[in-house]
Amino acid sequence: IKYTYMFGAGQTEGKSDMRNLLGGKGANLAEMANLNIPVPPGFSITTEACTHYLANKGLTDEMHKEILAAVDKLEKTTGKKLGDNADPLLVSVRSGARISMPGMMDTVLNLGLNDVSVEGLSSKTGNPRFAYDCYRRFISMFGDVVLDIEFNKFEKALEAQKKKSGVESDTDLSVEDLKEVIAASKKIVKDEKGFDFPQNPEEQLFMAINAVFDSWNSQRAITYRKINNIPGDWGTAVNVQSMVYGNMGDNSGTGVAFTRNPSTGENKFFGEYLINAQGEDVVAGIRTPSEISTLEKKIPDAYKQLIDICQTLEKHFKDMQDIEFTIEEGKLYMLQTRSGKRTAKSATKIAVDMVDEGLIDKKTAVTRVTPAQIDQLLHPMIDPSCKQDVIAKGLPASPGAAVGKVVFTPEDAEKMVGKGEKVILVRTETSPEDIGGMYVAEGVLTVRGGMTSHAAVVGRGMGKPCVVGCGDITISEAEDNKFYVGDLVINELDFITIDGSTGCVILGEMPLIPPEISKEIEVLLGWADEIRDLGVRTNADTPEDAQKALDLGAEGIGLCRTEHMFFEENRIPVVRDMILSETKEERQKFLDKLLPMQREDFTQILRVMQGKPVTIRYLDPPLHEFLPKVYELKEDLEALKQKNAPKAEIEKVEKIIDRVVNLHELNPMLGHRGCRLGITYPEIYNMQTRAIFEAACRLHKEGITVKPEIMIPLVGHVRELEITKKDVVETAQKVMDECGVKIDYTVGTMIELPRATMTADKIAAEADFFSFGTNDLTQTTFGFSRDDVAKFIPLYIEEGILPEDPFVAIDQEGVGELMRIGVEKGKSTKPDLKMGICGEHGGEPSSIRFAYNLGLNYVSCSPYRVPIARLVAAQAKL
Ligand code: PEP
Ligand code: MG
Secondary structure, rough: OOOOEOOOOOOOOOHHHHHHHHHHHHHHHHHHOOOOOOOOOOEOHHHHHHHHHHHHOOHHHOOOHHHHHHHHHHHHHHHHEOOOOOOEEEEEEEEEEOOOOOOOOOEEEEEEEOOOOHHHHHHOOOOOHHHHHHHHHHHHHHHHHOOOOOOOHHHHHHHHHHHHOOOOOOHHHHHHHHHHHHHHHHHHHHHHOOOOOOOOOHHHHHHHHHHHHHHHHHHHHHHHHHHHHHOOOEEEEEEEEOOOOOOOOOOEEEEEEEOOOOOOOOOOEEEEEEEEEOOHHHOOOOOOOOOOHHHHHHHHHHHHHHHHHHHHHHHHHHOEEEEEEEEEOEEEEEEEEEEOOOHHHHHHHHHHHHHOOOOOOOOHHHOOOOHHHHHOOOOOOEOOOOOEEEEEOOOEEOEEEEEEEEEEOOOHHHHHOOOOEEEEEOOOOOHHHHHHHHHHHHHHEEOOOOOOOHHHHHHHHOOOEEEOOOOOOEEOOOOOOEEEOOOEEEEEEEEEEEEEEOOOEEOOOOOOOOEEEEEEEEHHHHHHHHHHHOOEEEOOOOOOHHHHHHHHOOOOOOOOOHHHHHHHHOOHHHHHHHHOOOOOHHHHHOOOOHHHHHHHHHHHHHHHHHHOEEEOOOOOOOEEEHOOOHHHHHHHHHHHHHHHOHHHHHHHHHHHHHHHHHOOHHHHHHHOHHHHHHHOOOOHHHHHHHHHHHHHHHHHOOOOOOEEEEEOOOOOOOOHHHHHHHHHHHHHHHHHHHHHOOOOOOOEEEEOHHHHHHHHHHHHHOOOOOEEEEEHHHHHHHHOOOHHHHHHHHHHHHOOOOOOOOOOOOOOOOOHHHHHHHHHHHHOOOOEEEEEEOOHOOOOOHHHHHHHHHHHOOOEHHHHHHHHHHHHHHHHHO
């Protein structure tokens, strides 16, 4: 097996499609070298070496030998030697997994320096300040990453020296100052570890390589992988690369940039840099960097070359790139390129622009936006009609507005969210240790750092509203439970709102409103519509929701839950009277009152939908859901007795209590609900049929096309459908005859019980369509009560018993298997039977893919998930 691959200086062995082996960084360094872009030479140690290392608990002799051979080659190309006292080869050691894990793995720069070679570097470069700056950086990075000493300790030594020498900035420290920092840093190592800072460069190198491999299994890497579903057995590569120096003076510098704007997608170079600085300074948020375009004036030739390289990279990779570069005494080097993380807004704009520019085709464009990004676009913004009490302003790092209670630590964030609170995580700056807290927070606010700081990059990746570099606020070191804006004090658990699109921090809880869909998204989703075969409908019970869903691209209503119409304030008393009726005649009287109300509902919805199919599901829930609670009734009764109400009134309440007690069920979800209601009280379903057809006939006469699809819930036996359907057909015919109109309609059923899936061939004989009710099907397949799962599902997921909540993503091997049987059996009776899914899973990406692969005709989901479904339906086919 080959464990190392050279890159740069005309010896490149890898290329960009070898990312699984070389990691993203290594593969792209090789690719840049292949494109003749200036890359400091080096080599990648493969991810395979990492997995062997972890299994073997160390490097094998073979790997060790091969790494030394690679060092040898590198020495030959650079003409410098590791450990040479006069002109030492210095290297960086950096991790690089298959996909970028920002900030998760650590970097060591300037490796190879020691007490002697630092002097060699100093005289060779004629720049002692630079040499000692490199050495003190190396000791602190190595101490932190490899020796696991708190970085803060080294920072404090540096700060102490700055104070002692009376200077503001690191770059103002003199050689003598730096020597003192070095002595102090070495003492920290000795005190913490009990041994001297290693002086042998080869030993330094192997310690660093081991540390990178070990960091694959650090807690923060594991957390990141868990959140992002990255398999633990991928491993990381290590890149050993000869150093170039951005800290050699004012003609040197280092920066991070994006070839297009990662927030807005604007086709304009975007980034930040620092003059006379090295590597991590820009992203660490320690010094505030300058905006990239100002580099043109400072180091014009390098800037121009940088712009050219960006164009080359975009043309080559056909995507927006996120780059790192260093300028050493006017000469530009590229240290990294990768597809840039971006906001949803940016992703869609870039995808659409790149089609216009001829860089990619429409299909590729559709794969460039993730469902999570579409979701991000559906993030709320602050209601613009409300007055905002803006107390501070930072950089708008990740769009969307968020409201929550202030917390200052990731631990507190997780704790509060566990209690059901919404929080905003406020930090001086974030680091990878904060990931867990950032993930659960509604939004993140930091005091320091630029647009490419950790908080900004991670926030955008998560689609989490984020404001960074908000220097207006101060977090007091002494008191960890408040922050200040001038004289204003904001305490822990006070409400604030942050706006990641403007950078504003607002006092209090602002009302948020849903976002608008941009032109680019419409274009992109339009392409998705051209590609996909899977239909996308919506679950909507009101004309408003139906309209919203239409605006978002729904092609029909897949589920109109009629019970929601009965919960309105002026209807619920009638519904209650209907339920409490003791005779059929009495019940009919109240149903007659409900009829015009229900007819009006259907008229409005069918009108809005303008001829698109509307699946109307008949009354489904257990009746007691409409009734008052017994204890409430008893309170009413007490009150009546207290005020000596007339006997008749008291008796009426007593009778109601009796009835409610009588209707009580032990397992209402498995009780008197669904088509069982329609069979025991056919007059209820008949009223619904009449309401639908009266509405349909009226609209038909107005010249509006209507397409009602009647859907019977909770059918487990074909006879249940036969009986209810017969009534529907009879009543529908009666109404159509009365109106002298003929309406095209269908009668189908929900498939939401295991028995229905197993007997789907028989049920299909009676059904015009199937709609899988995956909520109830999940409930009845697992035997999990929908309303009580919160008590144990989190533990199930934590323990790995279930990979995720089956009420969120379809359990493909269990519930999904029943669906597969249902589809197969249904089609065996009616090959063209139309089928869809209307459970909550209809808007969840993995479930949508599953529905497509099962051969369903459509998914139906809540209005705001319609765009996600349109996109995923197209992606599923590609
Ligand atoms: C279902 O069970 O999946 C469904 C859509 O119906 P409801 O959620 O109303 O029970
Ligand atoms: Mg159901």
